[in-house]
Amino acid sequence: MDFRKYKTFQVVADCLNLTRAADQLGYTQPTITLQLQSLESELGVTLFNRVGKKTFLTPSGKLVKQYVDQMFALHEEMERELKKLENPHGLLTVAAPEFYCTHYLSLIIHSYISQNPQVKLQLFSCDSNDAMKKVAANEADLAIIAGPCDLPIMETLPLGKEDLVLVTTRELYEKYDDKNILMEKYPFITYKSGSNIQRLVNECMEEYGFAPENYIECVTDETIKRTVLYHTGIALLGSALVEEELRKGTLAELHRFPGKIETSMVILKKRMDEKNIYSFAEIVKRIWTEM
Structure with a gap:
């Protein structure tokens, strides 16, 4: 398909004047005439009639014009969508x-x-x-x-990377001189079994030599931290999550495992x-x- 011929037809059909169409397209009138004749031969229909000095679309021309307009509208839409792909959207x-x-x-x-x-x-x-x-x-x-x-x-x-920190509240930390008693008496608040971070927690607890018998599972680290802050027990959390509470003194550090969590x-x-x-x-x- 020669899109140039269809574009020439569309412009002539809009203008119904070869002189104006030639100005818009930058073609000579003989070139436009040849392109229209070629298109009529290709489609097997007559597209224009002339009455005196006026040009009219034939019924076939009107039908072709309808589809040509749709074709070029789709082409323009495609170009707009392709341009969008050049930038995030x-x-x-x-x-x-x-x-x-x-x-x-x-x-x-x-x-x-x-x-x-x-x-x-x-x-x-x-x-x-x-x-x-x-x-x-x-x-x-x-x-x-x-x-x-x-x-x-x-x-x-x-x-x-960030550290994993074993924490409890300052109140519980100061209540027990022997931290082993603290860790045995209060539940270990941790992530649900099978979670991504739980594997790291298990490794750290094994490294620390602590195997909690009583534990509470939570879905999110924020929930774990809030549960600890209610003096419920101890937890192993990422340092970024608890640094503010450690600095303020609401939480106390029992042990730190450097660089264990990779974000x-x-x-x-x-x-x-x-x-x-x-x-x-x-x-x-x-x-x-x-x-």
């Missing part, structure tokens, strides 16, 4: 634990949206295991997680080059190191 869904959402991603999202206003961001607050599952199922475009990711379909981009961004390998994901990942990597 549409929906971007990010999954992360509650602490990352409130303390890190709120700032990152503000920076990203200010640079990419055509993107609509959606944020899921969930534990690291569920965040990875959402990415694997294409329910989230990327995730920020605490702990390892062993899925071969994922690209893991390290963001940083990572996980993305499906096959989606790494998508504009939305790539642009967001670059901002996350830049800002995370500055915070």
